Amino acid sequence: MxxxxxxxxxxxxxxxxxxxxxxxxxxxxxxxxxxxxxxxxxxxxxxxxxxxxxxxxxxxxxxxxxxxxxxxxxxxxxxLVPADPLQAARMREVMYYLASTMHVNHAHKGRGSRWADDERSWADMKAKVPETMTTSCAYIEGLIVGPFLFGDDVTLADVWLFTISCWLEGDGVDVSCFPKLAAFREAMNARPSVRAAREKGLMG
Amino acid sequence: MxxxxxxxxxxxxxxxxxxxxxxxxxxxxxxxxxxxxxxxxxxxxxxxxxxxxxxxxxxxxxxxxxxxxxxxxxxxxxxLVPADPLQAARMREVMYYLASTMHVNHAHKGRGSRWADDERSWADMKAKVPETMTTSCAYIEGLIVGPFLFGDDVTLADVWLFTISCWLEGDGVDVSCFPKLAAFREAMNARPSVRAAREKGLMG
Known part of the structure; x- marks a missing residue:
């Protein structure tokens, strides 16, 4: 198992x-x-x-x-992976953006010690997180077809984006500025897979 | 084209x-x-x-x-992608590590303004790069089978790792501490694909 x-x-x-x-x-x-x-x-x-x-x-x-x-x-x-190579690439383009940019932006809120030793640097990094995460949301907002990233079919990128989207309020992002992303989050929240994860405590 | x-x-x-x-x-x-x-x-x-x-x-x-x-x-x-799903996952495990951790460590040398506004924070980040990149090299060193990451066959992860490995001296890493990584870099340097990229100016 x-x-x-x-x-x-x-x-x-x-x-x-x-x-x-x-x-x-x-x-x-x-x-x-x-x-x-x-x-x-x-x-x-x-x-x-x-x-x-x-x-x-x-x-x-x-x-x-x-x-x-x-x-x-x-x-x-x-x-959960499109059969067409170009569509699969579009999915992975989002996945790598989440991994290398958006999650990294978020991590500067509480994990500054990974990249600097001075507590003042950590505070400086933390203060910038609302700005960098808002920039990331603006980029993602421009990609969303709706209800999911690429239309009606959920892909791996949707699940990953959903997880990160649950951090936005804590990261100081005004989610109401991103109506497509807010609607995406609602659509994901309605899925049994997400409800089961929440009941198990995974969403925190 | x-x-x-x-x-x-x-x-x-x-x-x-x-x-x-x-x-x-x-x-x-x-x-x-x-x-x-x-x-x-x-x-x-x-x-x-x-x-x-x-x-x-x-x-x-x-x-x-x-x-x-x-x-x-x-x-x-x-x-360049192993047919076996587990081996493909091992390749992607390295690729995502490079994207989300090792390249990000490197980026703190010259791109601190992405994550903080104070120049002192940028200097603090820059000072830590030799440490974080050395830690990344130690992790990668433990993965390399030789001559390439997973043995005799080059994968996408090898090419990506090679690109990042060209930054190590500039990032303050003592590459002689990582003999497998050094040998990997030599093996990649001998490939016609790399020589052609170098001749075109891509390696900087």
Whole structure:
């Protein structure tokens, strides 16, 4: 059985939602971030990067949301990657933007110590998060066809975007400025896969 | 014909090398970063994110290295993505790590203004780059089978990693501490695809 290492309110929820989309039977193993369990040798033996998600598969542990979601789409949850290469590229264009830009913008709120040592720098980074996340939302708003990113069909990128979109109020973004993104979030919230993830505590 | 928007010494070289691996006939359009061309309306009409690479395809412009490389592997340059889903996931695990962590670590050297407004914060970020990039190299060193990441076959992840590995001396990393990574870089440097990219000026 697939086992997902997760913590509430993190990007690990995207993996949980994709597993739910495929009605996959999976076990959740909660990593206690509040007590720093992600920094302990026991969890580093699972994922030396000390992050979630990590997915234990019959072939070993996989990390990185984008790699995990593609693996699930290829093995257990069909229908979430467009068959056409250009459309698949459009999906991955969003996925890599989320990974390399939007999630990174968010991370500067509470994880400044990854990139600087002075507490004043961390405060400076944190103060800029509403601006950078609003810029990211404006870019995403321009992509959304509706109700989902590319129209009626949910893809891996929708699930990942949904997870990040749940952080926006906490990041100081005025979501009412982005009506397509707000409607997208409602459409995702109505899915049984998301409701099940929320009931399990994944959304935080 | 595919057109690649690029600037020397940037991650755009990964796309150029993959195009060369497939002997694809492509046109390069150099974006003049020194004069800020990436911030001008003309280039924003190509890529509103103001970054390279951007690849003009018959179906429109694609951005984000990971999405572009996957598109090329699916349409024009076969053999760079493992057929087995787990092996493909291992490749993508590296690709997403490069996109979301290692390239981001590097970017804090010269792009601090993306995430903070105070020049002291930028200097603080810059000072930490040798440490964060060395940590990234240690993680990658542990993955390399040799001569390439996963053995004898080059994948998309190898090309991307090679591009980033060309920045290490400039980022203050002592590459001699990472013999597998150093040997990997030599093996990649010997490939005709890399030599052609260097001759074209892509490596900076």
């Amino acid at each position: 697939l086992k997902l290492y997760w913590a509430p309110g993190t990007v690990a929820s995207a993996t949980g939602i994709v597993l739910n989309e495929g009605n996959v039977h999976w076990e959740g193993l909660r990593v206690d971030f509040a007590n720093g369990a992600q920094m302990q040798p026991e969890y580093h033996a699972v994922n030396p990067k000390g992050r979630v998600p990590a997915l234990a598969t019959p072939g070993g542990v996989l990390t990185e949301t984008g790699a995990i979601l593609e693996y699930l789409a290829a093995t257990a949850v069909p229908g | 595919l057109k690649l928007y690029w600037a020397p010494g940037t991650v755009a070289s990964a796309t150029g090398i993959v195009l060369n691996e497939g002997n694809v006939h492509w046109e390069g359009l150099r974006v003049d970063f020194a004069n800020g061309a990436q911030m001008q309306p003309e280039y924003h009409a190509v890529n509103p994110k103001g970054r390279v690479p951007a690849l003009a395809t018959p179906g429109g412009v694609l951005t984000e290295t990971g999405a572009i490389l996957e598109y090329l592997a699916a349409t024009a340059v076969p053999g």
